[in-house]
Amino acid sequence: MDSTPSQKNLLRLRCSVQNYDWGLKGHDSRVARLYARNSGSETRPDSPYAELWMGTHESGPSFVVQAPRASNGVSVDVDDDVGVSLKKWISENPNVLGDKVLRNWGCDLPFLFKVLSVAKALSIQAHPNKELARALHKALPDVYKDDNHKPEMALAITEFEALCGFISIEELKGVLCNVPEIVELVGSAYANQILHINEQDGEEKVKSVLRSIFTQLMSASKEMITKVLSNIKSRLQIESQVRKLTDKELLVLRLEKQYPADVGVISAFFFNYVKLNPGEALYLGADELHAYVSGECIECMATSDNVVRAGLTPKHRDVKTLCSMLTYKQGFPEILQGVPLNSYVRRYLPPFDEFEVDQCILPHGASTVFPAVSGPSIFLVMAGEGIMHAGSSKGEVVTEGDVLFAPANTEISIESESELQLYRAGVNDRLFQASL
Known part of the structure; x- marks a missing residue:
C-alpha cells in the first residue's frame, strides 16, 4: 500500500x-x-x-x-x-x-x-486467555468489557515492587511451617497435602494440590480472615522485637494497613515478591497471577482491559473464576534487562x-x-x-x-x-x- x-x-x-x-x-x-x-x-x-x-x-x-x-x-x-x-x-x-x-x-x-x-497495591488479579475472555465478555459484558486476552509487561522507571506467580512448593512448605495462621485458615488436611508432596509426584499433581489450597484460602469467610490477619499482625509485631522480619513479612504488614481484613494480604505469602530496579522489566502471560505493589513503570499490553480480581480491592471479585483459570506455574519470574x-x-x-x-x-x-x-x-x-x-x-x-x-x-x-x-x-x- x-x-x-x-x-x-x-x-x-x-x-x-x-x-x-x-x-x-x-x-x-x-x-x-x-x-x-x-x-x-x-x-x-x-x-x-x-x-x-x-x-x-x-x-x-x-x-x-x-x-x-x-x-x-x-x-x-x-x-x-x-x-x-x-x-x-x-x-x-x-x-x-x-x-x-x-x-x-x-x-x-x-x-x-x-x-x-x-x-x-493493585488487586490480586489475572488476565484471561482469549477463549476465556470471549466467554466472560459474553456472560458479563459490563464487568469484562473486552473479548481479547491481555498479556502485559511492566518496565520499571523507579524502583518497582510486584507480586508475581507462585513460589515453589518447597518455599510454600516453609510458609506453612512458619505461618501457622494459614494452616488454621485452610485446615490441616489441605496443609498436609502440600507438606507431603514432592516434585516426583509430577507437575500436574503439584499444580492440583496448589490449586486446592489456594482456592480454600481465597474462599475463606470474612470472619476467619479478620481473625487470622489479626493474629498474624500481633505475632509479627511481637517477633519484630527479637528478630529482623523478612521482606515478605514486612510487605504483609504494609498491605494490611492498606487493605485491612482482606484475604489478599494473607495470599501474599504464596507469591513471589519481585523488586525491579529502573530499566528492568517483568512480563505476565494470560492466566498468570500478579499484583503491582508500588513504584512507577511503563506498561504495555495487548489492547484489552479484562481483569479478574480476588483480593486487595474494593472492586468486583470473582474468586471462583480466578482460582479456576490460573496456570499455577511456580518459581521466580524471568526479569528482562x-x-x-x-x-x-x-x-x-x-x-x-x-x-x-x-x-x-x-x-x-x-x-x-x-x-x-x-x-x-x-x-x-x-x-x-x-x-x-x-x-x-x-x-x-x-x-x-x-x-x-x-x-x-x-x-x-x-x-x-x-x-x-x-x-x-x-x-x-x-x-x-x-x-x-
Whole structure:
C-alpha cells in the first residue's frame, strides 16, 4: 500500500488519564505531570493519578491533536485541539498499520501503552486467555468489557515492587511451617497435602494440590480472615522485637494497613515478591497471577482491559473464576534487562506478538535513528527536549509529556537539546522477522 504524505508524518496525541484510588497523588505522580504537559490541564494536588493511557482503547482513548506547535515547542491549549480519536483516524487511514498488522488484528492498534504511578497495591488479579475472555465478555459484558486476552509487561522507571506467580512448593512448605495462621485458615488436611508432596509426584499433581489450597484460602469467610490477619499482625509485631522480619513479612504488614481484613494480604505469602530496579522489566502471560505493589513503570499490553480480581480491592471479585483459570506455574519470574540496539536504545521483547518496548536515553547533543519498521509505533517523551524527524520531513520540537504516533514504514530520527528520555511501543519485531 502507498501512504499519502500526511500519513508519513508524526501525529501528536492527546491522551487519557485514569484516577484510580491506588495512584500517587498530585505532583508526586509522574502520570499527573505527564498528563498535565500532554493536555495543558492543571494537576489537582489531592487527587490520585494512576495511569496515562496511549492508544485506541475506548476506556481511555487518545485523540489526534490538530493544532500546530508554537515556536517555543508548547502545545496551543484550546479545546478545539482535540480532533478525531486515534482509533477513528486509523480506521480512515488503515495503511498506517502496515499490511501484516492489518491482516493479523484488523483496523486497530494491537497494543495499549501506559505509564503507571502506584502508591498502594493493585488487586490480586489475572488476565484471561482469549477463549476465556470471549466467554466472560459474553456472560458479563459490563464487568469484562473486552473479548481479547491481555498479556502485559511492566518496565520499571523507579524502583518497582510486584507480586508475581507462585513460589515453589518447597518455599510454600516453609510458609506453612512458619505461618501457622494459614494452616488454621485452610485446615490441616489441605496443609498436609502440600507438606507431603514432592516434585516426583509430577507437575500436574503439584499444580492440583496448589490449586486446592489456594482456592480454600481465597474462599475463606470474612470472619476467619479478620481473625487470622489479626493474629498474624500481633505475632509479627511481637517477633519484630527479637528478630529482623523478612521482606515478605514486612510487605504483609504494609498491605494490611492498606487493605485491612482482606484475604489478599494473607495470599501474599504464596507469591513471589519481585523488586525491579529502573530499566528492568517483568512480563505476565494470560492466566498468570500478579499484583503491582508500588513504584512507577511503563506498561504495555495487548489492547484489552479484562481483569479478574480476588483480593486487595474494593472492586468486583470473582474468586471462583480466578482460582479456576490460573496456570499455577511456580518459581521466580524471568526479569528482562533489555537488549542494546545501539549506545542509546534498549529493546524489551516479551514473548507476545502484540508489543515490544524500546527505551531511549539520549545525552545532550546526541542523536539516534529508529529504523523504519513494518508496524505502527507510539513514542512518549518522558523527560528532556529534542527534535524528532519522520523520514526527511521537517523536525518537530518534542518535550516532556509529548506523545506521538508514527505510521508503519517510517524512519524516525531524534536529536537531543537536553538529556532526552523517551519510550517507544510497537508491534513485536519477531512478527515481522517470521515473515521474511
